[in-house]
Amino acid sequence: MSDVTIAERPAAGPEDILDSIVQGEGYKYGFFTEIEAEEAPPGLNEDIVRFISAKKGEPGWLLDWRLKAFRRWQTMDPPDWAKLNIAPIDYQAASYYSAPKSLKDAPKSLDEVDPELLKTYEKLGIPLGERAALAGVAVDAVFDSVSVATTYKDKLGELGIIFCSFGEAVREHPDLVRRYLGSVVPVADNFFAALNSAVFSDGSFVYVPPGVRCPMELSTYFRINAAKTGQFERTLLIADKGAYVSYLEGCTAPQRDENQLHAAVVELVAMEDAEIKYATVQNWYPGDADGKGGIYNFVTKRGACRGDRAKISWAQVETGSAITWKYPSCLLEGDHSVGAFYSVAITNNRQQADTGTKMIHIGRNTSSTVISKGISAGRGQNTYRGQIKVLSAADGARNYTQCDSLLIGKSCGAHTVPYIDVRHPGAKVEHEATTSKISDEQMFYCQQRGLTAEDALSLIVNGFCKEVLNELPMEFAVEAQKLLAVSLEGSVG
Amino acid sequence: MTNILEIRGLRACITGGREVLKGIDLTVAPGEVHAIMGPNGAGKSTLSSVLAGKPGYEVTAGSVFYKGVDLLSMPPDARAREGLFLAFQYPVEIPGVNNMYFLRAALNAGRRQRGQPELDAQQFLKAVREKLKLLDIGDDLLRRAVNVGFSGGEKKRNEIFQMAMLEPNLALLDETDSGLDIDALRVVSDGVNRLRDPGRAIIMVTHYQRLLDYVVPDHVHVLADGRIVASGDRHFAVELEQTGYAHLCDAA
Ligand SMILES: Nc1ncnc2c1ncn2[C@@H]1O[C@H](COP(=O)(O)OP(=O)(O)O)[C@@H](O)[C@H]1O
Ligand SMILES: [Mg+2]
Numbered sequence: 001m002s003d004v005t006i007a008e009r010p011a012a013g014p015e016d017i018l019d020s021i022v023q024g025e026g027y028k029y030g031f032f033t034e035i036e037a038e039e040a041p042p043g044l045n046e047d048i049v050r051f052i053s054a055k056k057g058e059p060g061w062l063l064d065w066r067l068k069a070f071r072r073w074q075t076m077d078p079p080d081w082a083k084l085n086i087a088p089i090d091y092q093a094a095s096y097y098s099a100p101k102s103l104k105d106a107p108k109s110l111d112e113v114d115p116e117l118l119k120t121y122e123k124l125g126i127p128l129g130e131r132a133a134l135a136g137v138a139v140d141a142v143f144d145s146v147s148v149a150t151t152y153k154d155k156l157g158e159l160g161i162i163f164c165s166f167g168e169a170v171r172e173h174p175d176l177v178r179r180y181l182g183s184v185v186p187v188a189d190n191f192f193a194a195l196n197s198a199v200f201s202d203g204s205f206v207y208v209p210p211g212v213r214c215p216m217e218l219s220t221y222f223r224i225n226a227a228k229t230g231q232f233e234r235t236l237l238i239a240d241k242g243a244y245v246s247y248l249e250g251c252t253a254p255q256r257d258e259n260q261l262h263a264a265v266v267e268l269v270a271m272e273d274a275e276i277k278y279a280t281v282q283n284w285y286p287g288d289a290d291g292k293g294g295i296y297n298f299v300t301k302r303g304a305c306r307g308d309r310a311k312i313s314w315a316q317v318e319t320g321s322a323i324t325w326k327y328p329s330c331l332l333e334g335d336h337s338v339g340a341f342y343s344v345a346i347t348n349n350r351q352q353a354d355t356g357t358k359m360i361h362i363g364r365n366t367s368s369t370v371i372s373k374g375i376s377a378g379r380g381q382n383t384y385r386g387q388i389k390v391l392s393a394a395d396g397a398r399n400y401t402q403c404d405s406l407l408i409g410k411s412c413g414a415h416t417v418p419y420i421d422v423r424h425p426g427a428k429v430e431h432e433a434t435t436s437k438i439s440d441e442q443m444f445y446c447q448q449r450g451l452t453a454e455d456a457l458s459l460i461v462n463g464f465c466k467e468v469l470n471e472l473p474m475e476f477a478v479e480a481q482k483l484l485a486v487s488l489e490g491s492v493g
Numbered sequence: 494m495t496n497i498l499e500i501r502g503l504r505a506c507i508t509g510g511r512e513v514l515k516g517i518d519l520t521v522a523p524g525e526v527h528a529i530m531g532p533n534g535a536g537k538s539t540l541s542s543v544l545a546g547k548p549g550y551e552v553t554a555g556s557v558f559y560k561g562v563d564l565l566s567m568p569p570d571a572r573a574r575e576g577l578f579l580a581f582q583y584p585v586e587i588p589g590v591n592n593m594y595f596l597r598a599a600l601n602a603g604r605r606q607r608g609q610p611e612l613d614a615q616q617f618l619k620a621v622r623e624k625l626k627l628l629d630i631g632d633d634l635l636r637r638a639v640n641v642g643f644s645g646g647e648k649k650r651n652e653i654f655q656m657a658m659l660e661p662n663l664a665l666l667d668e669t670d671s672g673l674d675i676d677a678l679r680v681v682s683d684g685v686n687r688l689r690d691p692g693r694a695i696i697m698v699t700h701y702q703r704l705l706d707y708v709v710p711d712h713v714h715v716l717a718d719g720r721i722v723a724s725g726d727r728h729f730a731v732e733l734e735q736t737g738y739a740h741l742c743d744a745a
Contacts, residue, residue: 444547445585449599449655450573450606459598463589463638 042095046070049198052097056167056202061178069187069197076191082325082354083383083415086296094261096199096232123486152216161214161245162207166234169205176207180238184267184304184331192263192298192325196232200265203234208243208274217473219248233264239274241307246277248476262321263298272307272334277315279472280328281480283487284320289378291350294322301328302358305337305366313340314357315471317480319487322351327385329358332366332394339368342468344480346487347380347412356386356417361397361427370401373465375484376412377491387419390427397427405435406464408457408491458485495561497521497663497694498544503555505543513539515719516555521663524691528705528730529698531716531738537698538582540716541665545579546572560662573599574606578661580652582668582698587639592651593621595639596658603659624657628684646677653684664688666697670704682707705730715741 049070053063078089110118156163162173169177187197208214239245249266262284270276278301287294297320303312314328330339341357359368374382382405390397405414416433438460446456462469462481469477498521505514513536521527529537543550544557546569557564564572587595600620601611612620625632630650640648649669656664666685670678685695685708697708705713705727713729714721715738722741725732 439585440548441585442587444569445581445587446595446599447568447570448545448547448573448579448581449595449659450570450602451598452570452602455598455602456570459590459595460587463587466589 043092044070044094044096044199048096052199052201055097056170058170059174062170065182065187066198066200069194070199072188073191073194073198076188076194078191079325082385083381083417084323084325084352084354085381086323089261089296091195097201120486123482155216156214159212159215160209161212162205163218164205166200166203166205166236169236173205173207176238177205177236180236180267180269182267184269184302185265185300190300193265193300196234196263196265196300200232200234203236203264205235206237206245206247208239208245210241210243210271212240212243214243214245217246217248217476231262233262235264235266236269237267237276237278238269239271239276239310241271242273243271244275246279246473248279248281248473250281250283260294261296261298264300266299266301266328268301268303268312270303270305270307270310270312270337273309274307275311275313276303277313278303278328279476280314280316280318281476281483282316282318282320282324283483285322286320286349286351287322289349291322294351295320296323297321297326298323299326299328301326302331303329303339304331305334305339305363307337308334308363309336309338310334311338311340313342313471315342315468316344316355317468317472317483318343318345318353318355319483321353324351324353324355326353326355327357329360330368331360331362332368332397333362334366335363336365337363338366340471341368341370341372341386342471343372344375344465344468344484345373345382345384346375346484347377347382348487348491349378349380351378352381354383354385356384358387358389359399361388361390361394361399361424364394365396366394367398368400370399370403371467372401372403373468374403374405374414375408375461375464375488376405376414377408377488379411381413381415383415383417385417385419387421388429388431389419389421390424390429392423394424395426397424397429399427399429401429401431402467403431403433404464405433406461407435407437408488454485454489457488457491461485461488496558497523497525497560498696499556499558501556503540503543503557504553505539505550506553507539508549508551512553513550513719514543517716517719517721519714519721521694521696523662523694524689525712526689526695526697526708526710527712527714528710529696529714529716529721530700530702530730530733533700535716536719537700537716538667541579541667541696541698544572544665545569545577570602571606574603576603576660576662578656578659578664580649580656580664580666580669582671584640584643584648584652586641586643588641590639592637592639593617593635596621596655599655600658620658624654627687628654628657629680630654630684645672646674649673649677649681650684653681653688657684657688660693662693664693664695666695668698668700670697670699670701678704679707702730702734717741 046067049066053066185193188194206218237247268276268278284295284297305312312330318324328341332339339359345353345355347353357370370386372384374384376382384403386401388399403416407414414435418431420429422429442460443456446459461484469480472480500517500519503514503517504512506512517540531537543552552565597617604611634647634651640651643651669681673681682704709727713725715723
């Protein structure tokens, strides 16, 4: 059991149980087999939005907020500027409220789990005890994790840190949610954010009070529950004045979902002197070698450095999904605030990723760093898209961007699309970009020292990504390294 | 005792290109140091590459037995794990990969192959210290990424250091002396001399005589136009110094 994670939902009271069924997570507690939830028909209209909100027992203001988002969404078109080749998505064909899976369908033991999946867990170095739970086997380990979670939750509670599901936050801390929800990503920010705002399922809420340093890495769920993350996740994280928090999202284990369309929104708010570190490992099912069946992942992530000297850093390792559309960004509002973006994105086979960041310099003496490592193998297409914007009042703004692409093989592609919009003559904006190939010489050199072709590739790729991996929490970094190797399997002969 | 290396009638060409090795015969016993000399373009590096299994070459005839087994049927990484080491003429840079981390991965790959337990970080560090001392090499190279930003001399020293750590049965040193100033040459050749061992054979490829003043070979061969055109004992090198090998090349 990892000691840096914490479950978002500890002891299950009657309300939690209902809530968790509504979220389609019912079987994680293992004793709700008989309870059947209603299901919404496919399609999206105001009635569906009302239905979702009612199911979750939400207050009127939140329903209104959802409806407002929905009405705006109806007037919007999906963005077409990304370098992604996507067949038109029929939004009326999808179902926006999924009923919980039946426990009957869950494997009873590891013997019933796909051996390929178990092999992958082994390669990733996932502890034996967690493998069964990750594979969805209904076992006692799940209960263990719930009780461990309770201990952590108590500890956080003593410090005044709120860490719970979004639904719980709406009930227990409505004022905080109301104050900050949509304050960084407005409902109509973009097509996918509007969609999420209308139909979001659940997610996480974190509030760290003034002056408190969160003593542990927070993660959305225990890893074992991460496989059941919602389709339209909503995360809101607030670090009040002088607070510090490091947050971990996702899981190196491959995640599958029958819903192809995913659209998450993450909002971060850092007040004066606060610091937020947000790390993500995304390993959604990428589809088969031809790209069939993979997840479409459209994510809006944005953090606001609202106070002076606030710091926000995004670190991401993106290896999964058929389509990745994602630009974790920072609004540097406070003077001397600092934004950072560290990214590794791998595309193999037919995967397509269009990812990058936006750094918006608003306050004085703000600085930002962008380190992006794109790796393309197979027929993968990898685009870095980044915007650096310096507003006219942002005296002393500085940005450094380094954008490296690595190509493995001849059929893949890497693209770099920087937008630099500087409205202050004193701004210092640096952009460096490189594209390299793994050379036959490098491979042979490693092999001549005894490394297999797979190990050689993994070593070279990890070296290429080092600056980003260094930004991940330690034990996460080790798993991430293995994940890079697994993601590139089959890309050397 | 089995020979470490037995090359018989080896012919090889660049894949899709011309023939470079035109019938090589060479036998190397444990403990021996061989020098292979010859003009630029003679095929010396190609011979090393073919023995190490570098892609891009095609063996068209002949056989190579290494410790009694068919070397050419082994993939390059297996050859390395079986104790064949090539010190590269142009060592390759691997950005972001720490030199020590790389070497430990290499060392443990070989140990796994031999059924020995892997060295943990501390055991490895201890072994590193011993070898550094033996070779009189500073530890400044170890903190850096593999060959990245190394001077020519540093790269060559690093190759010898790797060789010392990996303790190969057969070491092929391809122009390890070229591009070195006299001090670096001394460090490298001292290192090679210390690594002479009854269980180990060393083949030094060079087109300068001066290395042989420092590392005295048991056998000296001249490779010209893809063939070994002359061989002799250590005195042959001195002789060559006077006569040059132009007349031998003409004979080829
Ligand atoms: N990979 C290669 N592609 C094309 N030509 C090559 C390659 N390797 C070697 N050669 C050619 O083969 C000949 C022998 O080269 P090499 O073995 O490097 O000679 P040496 O090491 O004795 O100087 C030269 O003519 C060289 O240009
Ligand atoms: Mg050469």
